[in-house]
Amino acid sequence: MANSKTRRKKAGLYDPISKGLGITVLDYNGDGWPDLLIANDTQPNKLYLNNRNGTFTENAIPAGMAFSEDGVARAGMGVDAADYDRSGKPSVIISNFSNQMMSLYHNEGNGLFVDEAPRSSIGRASLLTLGFACFFFDYDLDGWPDIFVANGHLDSDIERIQKRIQLSPAAALIHNLRNGKFEQVTASAGATFATPRVARGAAYADIDNDGDLDLLITTNAGPALLFRNDGGNRNHALRVKLRVQVRTATALARWYELNMTVKSSGRCCAAVPVISHKANWCSPLVWTKNISSVRPDHMAEREN
Ligand SMILES: [Ca+2]
């Protein structure tokens, strides 16, 4: 234990005050080195910049992620990061308490994040719910990360104390509309999925190997529920894994572009660019017909 404490102090990660409810790894400054974001339930969120030498610098306040827009430390529970708007930079979601809204921290690319939730449907969809597990996942395989949030309150008397708050709200499935906006689509995801429950944890995986992502939700003092995604693979997505032989650490920070020709029934139907700043990266691609062949044409490094 003492060794662990010493190592965390040496790395700049020792934080005995914060609660540490959720953590995600992201490269928020795009230098190829993984950084850390921790949600801390009533304490400020912490954003640790990787100094590339085994140490980290905590940057949440200058990055605009420590507090809400009105300067309050919220009840950060779950946290995840993804490039939801294809800007090339990871943005962040953090689930919070009821009456606090979820955070949607958009990565502005200059070390700053702006919480877009109050100006988006995500704020309205999450205002009255207490969220726990949350993550980006592309449930409809259109190539744009959507959002899932497991909701459920802590206080069994909450509905008597606050008339608008539910102890057992439905989980939130939020569709990415591709223009920086989102839409809550829980009601259209099936009656069982939209059933109220006190949810806590969640995970996704393609459990039936049909290409689309399925969902596991755990509930407080209740059963775990496994939802098979039916119809999420209608977009005929092909997942491409980009592998680049990296010889130097700086090469990890570069962008890679792979052009591919996709043929359907022998005819060319798409020339697909795959762009990533990660050397080993998977991405879903989308088209409308059955695929007869995929040919990589050209791959190059490019300037960010
Ligand atoms: Ca970094």
Ligand SMILES: [Ca+2]
């Ligand atoms: Ca999607």
Ligand SMILES: [Ca+2]
């Ligand atoms: Ca599946």
